[in-house]
Amino acid sequence: LNTPLIFTGAAEIITGRHTDERGVLNHSAIAIADGRVAAVGATADILAQFASAQQVDCTGQVITPGLVDSHTHAVFGVWRAAEYDMRSRGLDYMEIARRGGGINASVRDVRTRSESELLELALPRLEAALASGTTTIEIKSGYGLDVESELKLLRIINALAERTALTVVPTFLGAHDVPLDYRDRRGDYVRLVTDEMIPAVAGEKLAKFCDVFMEPGAFTAEETRMILEAGRKHGLLPKLHADEFENSGAAELAAELNAASADHLGAISDRGIQALARSDAVATLLPVTLLFLGKTGYAPARRLIAAGATVALASDFNPGTAPVPNLQLAMTLGCSQMRMTPLEALVAATSGGAKALRLEDRGVLEPGARADLVVWQVAGHAEIPYRCGFAPIRGIWKGGKRL
Ligand SMILES: [Zn+2]
Numbered sequence: 357l358n359t360p361l362i363f364t365g366a367a368e369i370i371t372g373r374h375t376d377e378r379g380v381l382n383h384s385a386i387a388i389a390d391g392r393v394a395a396v397g398a399t400a401d402i403l404a405q406f407a408s409a410q411q412v413d414c415t416g417q418v419i420t421p422g423l424v425d426s427h428t429h430a431v432f433g434v435w436r437a438a439e440y441d442m443r444s445r446g447l448d449y450m451e452i453a454r455r456g457g458g459i460n461a462s463v464r465d466v467r468t469r470s471e472s473e474l475l476e477l478a479l480p481r482l483e484a485a486l487a488s489g490t491t492t493i494e495i496k497s498g499y500g501l502d503v504e505s506e507l508k509l510l511r512i513i514n515a516l517a518e519r520t521a522l523t524v525v526p527t528f529l530g531a532h533d534v535p536l537d538y539r540d541r542r543g544d545y546v547r548l549v550t551d552e553m554i555p556a557v558a559g560e561k562l563a564k565f566c567d568v569f570m571e572p573g574a575f576t577a578e579e580t581r582m583i584l585e586a587g588r589k590h591g592l593l594p595k596l597h598a599d600e601f602e603n604s605g606a607a608e609l610a611a612e613l614n615a616a617s618a619d620h621l622g623a624i625s626d627r628g629i630q631a632l633a634r635s636d637a638v639a640t641l642l643p644v645t646l647l648f649l650g651k652t653g654y655a656p657a658r659r660l661i662a663a664g665a666t667v668a669l670a671s672d673f674n675p676g677t678a679p680v681p682n683l684q685l686a687m688t689l690g691c692s693q694m695r696m697t698p699l700e701a702l703v704a705a706t707s708g709g710a711k712a713l714r715l716e717d718r719g720v721l722e723p724g725a726r727a728d729l730v731v732w733q734v735a736g737h738a739e740i741p742y743r744c745g746f747a748p749i750r751g752i753w754k755g756g757k758r759l
Contacts (some may be wrong), residue, residue: 619712
């Protein structure tokens with residue numbers, strides 16, 4: 357058991373729970389012990405209660421929960437900058453795919469690389485995520501699209517958990533796209549996912565979630581339902597890439613299937629908003645992707661919040677459409693492009709992300725929560741999204757240990 361620590365003097369402590377003034381504590385301190393938050397409250401009370409604790413002076417700084425990035429594709433081979441060049445010249449997604457780009461470029465690349473090679477490529481990317489304040493990260497498979505390659509990716513994602521200080525949450529995304537050799541027999545691919553991949557993934561306990569890219573051109577509602585129900589039968593909780601560019605009722609399906617989250621939502625309908633608000637599915641917004649693609653169809657964050665949906669912000673880190681593992685930038689865009697307040701953005705990037713990953717022990721600074729916290733070298737919490745992806749960090753504690 358370690359000596360308790362108390363963090364004193366902070367200009368603000370952001371609890372991660374509330375998006376109004378209850379979520380910002382002044383003249384307060386946090387005590388942590390044995391990897392957990394022991395108490396949060398008025399400084400004098402905490403000092404009296406933990407008289408023998410070591411103090412961390414946070415004068416003029418801000419403390420938040422560690423950020424929770426609930427949607428990434430962080431394990432891949434090479435970057436895809438050549439595609440970025442093509443896109444800058446006006447080539448569209450279909451033309452880029454025809455020239456060998458898109459998801460299938462990463463699939464070809466991943467299939468040729470060894471487990472250890474892909475693991476070494478991923479490590480510095482996770483270190484970059486950690487350096488910008490992320491302490492828990494979800495990572496999806498989906499660049500394998502055959503049984504062996506999907507299992508390989510998930511084994512890497514699980515192995516990464518042993519190699520970094522981050523908590524890594526694995527998601528099976530065999531239904532990321534229909535691979536090229538199944539284009540004229542997509543039913544066979546869906547059966548490969550439901551009858552072979554899912555049982556193998558569950559058999560090795562390689563994933564917590566099963567995700568599907570439901571979108572015209574990717575998977576239909578019927579295929580999505582089959583895959584997510586097969587996943588659930590094997591203990592994998594459903595998640596969806598939903599209504600990204602076109603509305604196809606994916607948010608409604610997420611609510612109906614009691615999914616952990618519906619992600620993207622740039623084209624969500626009013627019915628979809630109401631359905632998510634009535635369900636436990638988190639609305640996960642990924643604005644970095646839209647910025648990067650030069651699109652303007654941001655998700656209706658204000659309407660989702662007004663309806664009562666739980667909103668999360670995530671990075672969507674991937675080599676095609678969001679090549680930066682930085683949740684701070686997602687918060688900036690949440691404020692600048694979707695009119696969230698800085699406090700709403702912080703709550704979405706902490707407890708919102710934790711709920712989207714069905715992790716009840718983090719994303720908040722409350723007694724009993726994991727002592728994952730970030731001390732920011734900023735004068736107030738608004739400065740975190742305001743600094744546009746580069747708010748300075750004074751220190752990160754993960755499970756009570758300073759990194
Ligand atoms: Zn994604």
